[in-house]
Amino acid sequence: MSNISPLIDVLFPATRQQVLAVLLLQPDTSFHLRELARIIGSHAGTLGRELDKLTESGLLLRSAQGNQVRYRADRSCLLFEELATIFRKTHGAVPALRAALAPLSAGVSVAWIFGSLARGAEVSGSDIDLLVVGDLGFVDLVRAVHPVQELLQREVNPVLYAREEFLRRLHAGDTFASELLSKPKLLVVGDMDDVGKLAGNPSAAGTPG
DSSP: OTTHHHHHHHHSOHHHHHHHHHHHHSTTOOEEHHHHHHHHTOOHHHHHHHHHHHHHTTSEEEEEETTEEEEEEOTTSTTHHHHHHHHHHHHSHHHHHHHHHGGGGGGEEEEEEESHHHHTOOOTTOOEEEEEEESOOHHHHHHHHHHHHHHHTSOEEEEEEOHHHHHHHHHTTOHHHHHHHHSOBEEEESOHHHHHHHHTOGGGSOOBO
């Protein structure tokens, strides 16, 4: 798994990676050229040529809506599922949030995605619920995850607790804190040992999603 990202860099140029990340991870949503250019920070001319190549390859569908040309992933493409799986691993919510939180790593004890995404019950456009336990400011956290919202075109809802506050809530029997700990989770920072240490009881840490 650790070698996937370098392999992707070899196989796909940067612009192609960025546009595929947006379209493959949101296959039921169509985008017009300038919208995609804004999301990935690319020049419209360069992106247009890339979209033409991907459409000609059969990976994208192109349709006209009024005076706009819109693009979306073609689910009937033979390689759609395989490519979508790869891009979920390399450009999905977990790696995107992990990269976004990296500059704040000194203040983050553990972080995980909870809710519908962790349960595997997400629908198109579902929000991403993110728990962060650590010593950092909420404004800094919101600023850090904002680019992920732009990239994935999904709202990120961060919940921040200081470690002591999270433990206090657990010991007080707070339902929300207990469910955060026991229900499915997608780990972004830390591992299940860190979650168990946070709980003070490894068996109470639930399982990853």
